[in-house]
Amino acid sequence: MAAYKPVVVPACPKLGERITQDTLYWRGDKTPVQIKEFGAINKVDFSPVTPYNYAVTASSRIHVYGRYSQEPIKTFSRFKDAAYCATYRDDGRLLVAGSEDGTIRLFDTAGRAPLRQFDGHTKPVHLVGFLSDKYRIFSGGDDYSSNLWDIPSATEIVSYTEHTDYVRCGCASKVNADVFITGSYDHTVKLFDARTKSSVMTIEHGHPVESVLLFPSGGLLVSAGGRYVKVWDVLKGGQLLVSLKNHHKTVTCLCLNSSGQRLLSGSLDRHVKIYSTTSYKVVHSFNYATSILSLALSPEDETIVVGMTSGVLNVKHRKPEERNEKSQKKRQPAYRTYVKGRSYMPKQEDFCVSKPVKRVLRKYDKLLKSFQSSKALDAVLEPPIMLHTPEVTVAVMQELHRRGTLRSALAGRNEKQVNLLLTFVARRVIEPRFTSVLVTVADMITDIYQPVVGQSAVVDRQFLKLQEAIGKEIDYQEELLEVLGMMDTLFATFTKKKDTYLEENTSNGFTDATETNTND
Numbered sequence: 001m002a003a004y005k006p007v008v009v010p011a012c013p014k015l016g017e018r019i020t021q022d023t024l025y026w027r028g029d030k031t032p033v034q035i036k037e038f039g040a041i042n043k044v045d046f047s048p049v050t051p052y053n054y055a056v057t058a059s060s061r062i063h064v065y066g067r068y069s070q071e072p073i074k075t076f077s078r079f080k081d082a083a084y085c086a087t088y089r090d091d092g093r094l095l096v097a098g099s100e101d102g103t104i105r106l107f108d109t110a111g112r113a114p115l116r117q118f119d120g121h122t123k124p125v126h127l128v129g130f131l132s133d134k135y136r137i138f139s140g141g142d143d144y145s146s147n148l149w150d151i152p153s154a155t156e157i158v159s160y161t162e163h164t165d166y167v168r169c170g171c172a173s174k175v176n177a178d179v180f181i182t183g184s185y186d187h188t189v190k191l192f193d194a195r196t197k198s199s200v201m202t203i204e205h206g207h208p209v210e211s212v213l214l215f216p217s218g219g220l221l222v223s224a225g226g227r228y229v230k231v232w233d234v235l236k237g238g239q240l241l242v243s244l245k246n247h248h249k250t251v252t253c254l255c256l257n258s259s260g261q262r263l264l265s266g267s268l269d270r271h272v273k274i275y276s277t278t279s280y281k282v283v284h285s286f287n288y289a290t291s292i293l294s295l296a297l298s299p300e301d302e303t304i305v306v307g308m309t310s311g312v313l314n315v316k317h318r319k320p321e322e323r324n325e326k327s328q329k330k331r332q333p334a335y336r337t338y339v340k341g342r343s344y345m346p347k348q349e350d351f352c353v354s355k356p357v358k359r360v361l362r363k364y365d366k367l368l369k370s371f372q373s374s375k376a377l378d379a380v381l382e383p384p385i386m387l388h389t390p391e392v393t394v395a396v397m398q399e400l401h402r403r404g405t406l407r408s409a410l411a412g413r414n415e416k417q418v419n420l421l422l423t424f425v426a427r428r429v430i431e432p433r434f435t436s437v438l439v440t441v442a443d444m445i446t447d448i449y450q451p452v453v454g455q456s457a458v459v460d461r462q463f464l465k466l467q468e469a470i471g472k473e474i475d476y477q478e479e480l481l482e483v484l485g486m487m488d489t490l491f492a493t494f495t496k497k498k499d500t501y502l503e504e505n506t507s508n509g510f511t512d513a514t515e516t517n518t519n520d
Contacts, residue, residue, distance in 0.1 A: 004369045006361060008234070009395045010433075015281040022262075022283035022432055024310050026274060029304075035070055037063070041307025042126075043085045044296040047109075049092035054297050056313060057086040062097055062390060064109070067303060068317070076107055082124075088129045096137055098125030104139055106151065116154045120147055124343055127170045133177035136194070140167030146182045148194055160192055162199050169211045175218035183209030189223050201420040203238040205230060208258055213254040213263075222263065229265050231280065242280045246273050253295040266292035266306060373400055373409040377418075386424050393424065394434045406441070411448050415456050418449060424463035429466070430473045441465060 039059035044248075046054045053073070056063045060079040062079040064073035081100035088095055091426075095107045104118040104125055118137070127140035136157065137149040148165055165186035173179035179192040185208040191201035207226030213235075214221055220241070221232045229244040229251055256263055262283070263275040268291040274284040286306075294307035306314045346352050361369065366377035377400065380386075380393040391451035400406040413421065420443065429438040448464075453460060 004361075004365070006365045007368065007395050007399050009389075009392050011093055020283065022274065022276075026089050026284040026286075027327060028319050030319055032414060033317075035065075035313040035315065037307075037311045037313055039082075039311050040309045041311065041313060042292050043087070044294045044305045044307050045087050046293070046296050046298050046303075046305075047088045047092040048299060050344065052300070054296060054298070054303075055088065055095060057083050057097065058307070058311060059083070059436075062086045062095070062107075067298070073111070073430055074109070076112065078105065078112075084124070085124045085128050087129050089134055090132065091134065092294075094130075096128045096130065096166070098128045098139060098141070100124045102141065102143075104128055104137065104149070115187040116151065118149050118154055120149075120156050120159070121145065126166070127182065129172055129180070130172060130174050131194070132174050134514070136177075138170065138180045138182075138192075139170065140170055140182045140184075142166045144184075146170070146190075146192065148180075151313060156196070157196065160190075160199065162190060162202075163188065165208075169209060171212055171214050171459075173214055173218050174216055179218075181212055181214060181221065183212040183225070184224060185209070187225070189221070190230075191238075193290070201234070201238050203232055210250060210252050211254045215256070216260055222254055224254050224265060226250060226370045229254070229263075229275075243278060244275065246281045246282055247271065249291075251295050252291075254295050255295045257301050258324065262295065263306075264295060266295040268292065268309075272306065281424060288437045302516075359419075364392075368396070368399065371405075373403070373405040374412070376400070376408045381417075381420055381424065390424070390428055394428070394437050401437070401440060407444050407448070410441070414457060418445075419462055420454075421445065421456050422459065422466060426466040426469050430469055442470075456462055458519055 025507060031490065037056060037058035037157060041058045041415070043057040044054060046052055052067055053064050056065065060077065062076040062083055062084055064074040064076075065071075066073050076097070079099050084098040084100075086095055086097040088109075093109055095109055097107070098104055102119070102123055102125055103122040104121070105114040106116040108115050115356060118139070121139065121143055123142035125139055125141040126249055127138075129138055134406055135151050138146065139149065140146045140163075141460060144163045146160040146163065148159075149155070150157050158503060163182070163184040163186055165184050167184045168184050170180060170182040175179075178199070179191065180194075181189060181191050183189045183205070187205050187207060189203040189205055189209055189212055190199040191203075193200050200228060203221070205223045205225050205228070209225040211224040212221065219233065219235045221228050221234050221238075223232065227245055227247050227249065229246075229424065231241045231244075233239045233241050247265065247267040247269050250287065251265050251267045253266040255265075261277050261329070263277050265275070266272045270288045270291055272286040272288070272292065272295060273282050275281065276283050282299065288306060289309060290308045290310040290312065292306055293309055296305045297303070302318050303314045308314065310428055342413040364376045364379040376396060379468060380396045385392055396482060398497060400409050408423070420518060425438050425445065426443050428434045447458070453463065
């Protein structure tokens with residue numbers, strides 16, 4: 001008696017994720033570290049100088065973390081209410097933050113008590129930052145004003161009241177020490193010059209602006225609000241270059257990598273999208289547990305920190321490349337030892353001892369081996385197999401049809417089993433790789449259970465879904481055949497014209513040759 005041959009499941013190519021250099025780069029991170037803060041994290045900012053500590057603003061505190069520390073190395077808690085937008089100066093020695101009570105506090109990173117306090121806003125201040133000359137601070141508050149402050153004298157230099165709604169975001173130019181930009185919930189982005197008494201440029205974003213970002217060159221501006229991320233050319237008077245709509249909810253934060261070649265955006269849809277700044281296409285994305293409020297990338301692109309509405313701080317560090325090389329070198333001898341002797345060809349005088357290989361049969365193979373057709377079909381109609389490996393279910397059906405026992409396996413089923421069977425057929429019959437087998441299965445099911453149609457609302461509904469799926473597929477095939485006929489007609493016309501052109505050239509050449517011979 002011949003040994004039982006397991007069911008051959010045809011391997012179908014899968015459309016996997018496209019692996020690019022960006023995918024490999026951004027996946028090269030260690031397991032993320034989760035740090036719980038006291039409230040929603042509204043700002044994360046890295047120090048521009050080594051050792052690249054980062055300040056996290058949440059609730060009424062500012063925590064400063066080391067690059068690899070999971071506990072804060074310093075805490076600034078001199079706030080009566082919520083703190084906002086803690087930002088480092090370019091030299092990393094000073095830290096400025098706004099607050100719910102409208103005051104702005106300036107801290108020395110080596111101490112704890114505030115060095116200066118700036119009073120002037122009448123409502124919460126959500127935006128603070130340093131101009132590139134390091135001696136002035138700009139701010140924006142819920143009182144619709146954007147102010148400029150002098151650090152040595154702690155006095156207000158100028159106040160702009162052009163916005164008509166909350167001012168929630170902004171940035172300073174690194175090229176010009178007098179230029180800074182603010183974004184507001186009045187849907188506008190305004191560019192201010194400290195040497196003038198009004199804004200020098202206004203850009204209409206179209207949605208409440210949550211974040212703005214200026215490229216290091218100062219020529220391109222990125223604004224985020226609603227579901228849109230828009231890039232503007234400042235040198236052309238605020239001309240819109242590109243509008244990106246890759247998020248499903250409001251975009252809350254923006255960030256650039258150290259080279260300026262990748263733009264990162266975080267959103268309330270729990271995703272961080274990474275764009276190429278040359279093509280502005282998404283090259284990679286991260287998924288997080290809850291909505292994202294803040295995002296920061298370390299100056300060397302070694303650490304990415306994300307702050308969420310749940311108060312969880314997610315920190316990812318890149319894996320060192322040197323360790324990967326060492327680990328690969330260690331694995332190579334073990335691999336060579338493992339495959340040693342596999343390519344050896346026995347000689348004529350050698351005596352070969354073969355070790356019998358024990359085959360482990362799957363559940364449906366065991367049932368088919370014992371000729372239990374109905375139970376074998378039940379085994380492959382289980383939800384995990386139907387959903388994740390439908391090719392196994394179809395292969396068993398095909399084997400039962402080859403044996404001539406498919407009809408008996410389909411018959412004698414209760415309402416729940418028929419419903420499950422029809423659900424699978426209606427969902428998968430339109431897939432080209434399964435159509436030939438499942439059409440036969442659908443015909444048999446219709447023949448077997450036609451007498452009981454009308455007795456079960458559940459089964460009747462599945463029959464209608466099957467009919468609808470097949471009807472739509474027939475309509476698609478008819479449309480495709482019509483298109484194919486049109487294309488055949490066009491190709492035939494092109495071929496005919498080409499043949500006619502060749503014939504004319506041949507006849508003209510023959511005539512010219514005849515006339516030349518006659519003249520001679």
